[in-house]
Amino acid sequence: MSTTTTDTKEQIISVAERLFAERGFAGTTLRNVISEAEVNLAAVHYHFGSKEDLFRAVVARFARPIVEQELALLKQLQAGDRVPSVEAILTALFKPGLEFLAQDKEFLLVHAKFMGRCWTEPEPLKSIVAGEFALSMEAFLDVLQRTLPEQSRSQLSWKFDLVIAALIRVQSEAGQPFALLQSTEPEAIQEAMEQLVKFLSAGMRS
């Protein structure tokens, strides 16, 4: 695989992620993508096959490092059969996503908005996204179950779903007036994460 190829592929994925995030899958045309990515239309089909396969590639590049980090933090948290607190679990869930925001300020909100958009895409896109995150979601539910054994699995499930919805909302709204997350300074992110964890831990225990 030549350097040029990689650049072209990555360039297409990056632009597609941003446009999918802003306008959704149906609202984004391949011509929008190639125009901003400054590549040829045929290159998209050559590298990815179809628009839907391009979406798959975007989701994969986006989700895998996050899931990996989440699972690592979770494993670390459970070391020695410890039963972590709700706060610790939620912090492990939020950290990879939110710290990603701090790392690259240029596209700071793109990943977040893409995630938020994915959450509401119709089938079959929704299943593509859910598939990438399924492993991580199950693992978090399992450890939550051990921390809150008095709650039923179904209760934990819908509560955890609302936790994810809240995280996504905070990420999507970042930077907007009155949003929780106003700046991408590490301190601001840390502060926002703590407040969000407090808000949701209280709900998880209710």
Add this chain to the structure above:
Amino acid sequence: MSTTTTDTKEQIISVAERLFAERGFAGTTLRNVISEAEVNLAAVHYHFGSKEDLFRAVVARFARPIVEQELALLKQLQAGDRVPSVEAILTALFKPGLEFLAQDKEFLLVHAKFMGRCWTEPEPLKSIVAGEFALSMEAFLDVLQRTLPEQSRSQLSWKFDLVIAALIRVQSEAGQPFALLQSTEPEAIQEAMEQLVKFLSAGMRS
């Protein structure tokens, strides 16, 4: 205005609401709408002018009765300068939306999903929706401020935003496996509402 006209207009709006809810604005074509509504393509432009204006009409028919009910319940809650509890305020916020689900079982989830979809539509659609609900949102924030005077306005704002996000998520996921809202029986809705209010009130106070 003849009966036929009204029926055609209402029919178009109803189908459009459902399709916008399921596939989003960009993912829905006017041909999808007229096909299911069994009306002529030109009728859409005759009655609404454009696809975006059709979206405006859908939002207006959808939002206005809900906002009206919300404000009425809120006024009732504040009668005699009372300072209602967080639980009472959230219940007033959730009731109109959730009880709507029970009323018409045929389209029980359409309104809910439409609302959820609207929340993430790109501009200028987002602003159209926000405009319809702005009055109600401000009123709720004001009464929340009086109930929780020790919290800053900006804190209340992002927390309230997460409350809305949670309500929308619950509505959108209704009927799915592991969702909070599984049935449209009044008792099930009541029970779900109480649990959701508990979850979020705890967070509001945190």
Add this chain to the structure above:
DNA sequence: GTCTATAATTCGATAGAC
């Protein structure tokens, strides 16, 4: 108000030269 017919564009996808 409703219809047919169609204009004017844009879409995803592909063939084939280089």
Add this chain to the structure above:
DNA sequence: GTCTATCGAATTATAGAC
């Protein structure tokens, strides 16, 4: 791998008969 050129289908929107 990258390009031009183009296909066939689908899109919103309109004109004009009834």
